[in-house]
Amino acid sequence: MNIPDDLKYSETHEWVRLEGAQARVGITDHAQAELTDVVYVELPKIGAKVQAKAPAAVVESVKAAGDIYSPVTGTVVAVNEALENNPALVNTDPHGEGWIFVVALDAPEEVAQLKSAAEYQALLGE
Amino acid sequence: MSSETASPAAPKKTPLFDAHLAAGGKMVDFGGWHMPVQYSGILEEHHAVRNTLGVFDISHMGEVFINGPEAGKWLNELLTNNVDRLGLGECQYSFLLNEEGGVIDDLLVYRLEKSEYLLVVNASMIEEDVAWMQKHLRTGVTLENRSDEFAGIAVQGPRAAQLFDRFFEGKISRPARNEIQRYQADCTPVLIARTGYTGEDGFELFFKADCADTIWKAILEKGADLGIKPCGLGARDTLRLEMCYPLNGSDLSPQHTPIEAGMSFFVDLEKPAFIGRSKLVQQREGGVQHRLVPFKMKGKTPPPRPHYRVFKNGEPIAETTSGTVSPTLGIGIGMAYVPAEFARINEEIEIEIRGRRFPATIEKKPLHKK
Incomplete structure (x- = not known):
């Protein structure tokens, strides 16, 4: 399982990359492996307000739909439109090309409260 | 990500349970059974069946044997299709209905001998079907629910015939579509039917449960260079839905008749009597x-x-x-x-x-x- 050190993690298996006053969000390698075969991603709207721990997007596999919870509070400033034509990027490159949205942070201190790679690894019991 | 919750009741294991875990099967509770929903991924497994070959554990399905001089006559009073049309070794799709014409179960009827039939029924409906049949049983007919004794494996895909020839090494010829035949393998007699639930060519094998591992492994080994993949219920569902084969409990239910389900082809209203017939006649005349x-x-x-x-x-x-x-x-x-x-x-x-x-x-x- 790939758990990059430079990311922060939520208990609900999203990752966050701090980029200045913004945070990029996606789902973890573990999450994509559990889902498998992502066939549709419902992206949030640019300008939408997202709350930490509240649903912000939906990822659908062949078998099921799963909510993506925003790990942080703020305003959506970018969404990964490449997922509209190629949702499988979430599977093939979950921490890179498979990112889902970017949030302008209301409370940047929220990011520090998320799990480190080591803590997330411990959560997965690996 | 939201997480799925497991059912508290302990589901049953098929004889291939360990083989599924070893192959990386993701197990789910399906109709009271621990079944693999997928191994490598639903899309990959689906494409394997459409393009090369897939193998499914169908041991959860029920096997009910009907015997006796009155067996055919009795089945015709119980099921919608006409078993008199079956020659020896032939099979047909049929429905078990309630008095109101609603579907209790959909099943396959195989005529093994002149007065011996095998019914293959849905896993989650075994008990209900058997109870219904017992309730309507009459002299001259015996019913044996041998579901626990049997394992089942389905091999599906355009290369199924190739695998068949390799597997049986020319000792038997392939059964024709919707036909069944017997084979004596080293460890068990095997019933081999040219049937399936995917829309592709394929075979369904029914045999003694304790030989399941051996046969499963032999199929995977002999099919390896044909591109065979173990396939789970996820691919089974996408394959059958592309073909519009109904799934009982979803597309079929006691609230709907086979006529409403668009399955009139498997209903013989020329038969004088079968359970649920009057409702179907009414629908044929008055519409649905x-x-x-x-x-x-x-x-x-x-x-x-x-x-x-x-x-x-x-x-x-x-x-x-x-x-x-x-x-x-x-x-x-x-x-x-x-x-x-x-x-x-x-x-x-x-x-x-x-x-x-x-x-x-x-x-x-x-x-x-x-």
């Missing part, structure tokens, strides 16, 4: 209120799922019974019982997904055409 139809989403939409609302002219008219993304077509597909007035090919409908409505059209069966 609802019909099960397949639909295709238009363009890129979220996948439809079971129990989504169906709209026509802004009004809710139905609920989907099945829905998924078709791996072959790359778009959302599903089925629903819509009012008969809308049950027409090319009729435009809408499917409500998370509060938004997406356009779809009613299509002709099957959704996947070769």
Whole structure:
């Protein structure tokens, strides 16, 4: 399982990359492996307000739909439109090309409260 | 990510349970059974069956043997199709109905001998079917539920015949479509039917449960260079839905008759009597209120799922019974019982997904055409 050190993690298996006053969000390698075969991603709207721990997007596999919870509070400033034509990027490159949205942070201190790679690894019991 | 919750009741294990775990099967509770929903991934498994070969554990299905001089006559009073049309070694699809014509179960009837039949029934319905049949049993007929003794394996895909020839090394010839024959393997007698639930060529093998591991491994080994993949229930569902084969408990239910389900072909109303017949005759003459139809989403939409609302002219008219993304077509597909007035090919409908409505059209069966 790939758990990059430079990311922060939520208990609900999203990752966050701090980029200045913004945070990029996606789902973890573990999450994509559990889902498998992502066939549709419902992206949030640019300008939408997202709350930490509240649903912000939906990822659908062949078998099921799963909510993506925003790990942080703020305003959506970018969404990964490449997922509209190629949702499988979430599977093939979950921490890179498979990112889902970017949030302008209301409370940047929220990011520090998320799990480190080591803590997330411990959560997965690996 | 939200997480799935497990059912508290302990599901049964098929004789291939350990083989599934060893092959990386993701196990789920299906109709009271621990079954693999997938191994490598539903899409990959689906494409294997459409393009090369897939192998499924179907040991959860029920095997009920009907014997006796009155067996055929009795089955004809119980089931919708006409078993008199079956020659030795032939099989047909049929329905077990309640008194109101609603579907209790859909099943395959194999005629093994002049007065011996094998019924292969849905896993979750074994007890209910057997109880219903016991209730209607009469002299001259014996019923044996041997579901626990039997394992089942389905091999499906365009290379199935090639695998068959390798597996049996020319000792027996391939049964024709919808036919069954016997074979004595080293560890067990095997019933081999040219049947399946995927729309591809294929075989279903029924045999003694304690030989399941041996046969499963032999199939995977002999099929390796043919591209065989172990396939789970996820692919089984997308494959059958592309073909518009109904799934009991979803597309079939006691609330709907086979006529409403568009399955009149498997109902012989010329038979003088069978349970549920009068309702079906009434529907043939007076028409039905609802019909099960397949639909295709238009363009890129979220996948439809079971129990989504169906709209026509802004009004809710139905609920989907099945829905998924078709791996072959790359778009959302599903089925629903819509009012008969809308049950027409090319009729435009809408499917409500998370509060938004997406356009779809009613299509002709099957959704996947070769």
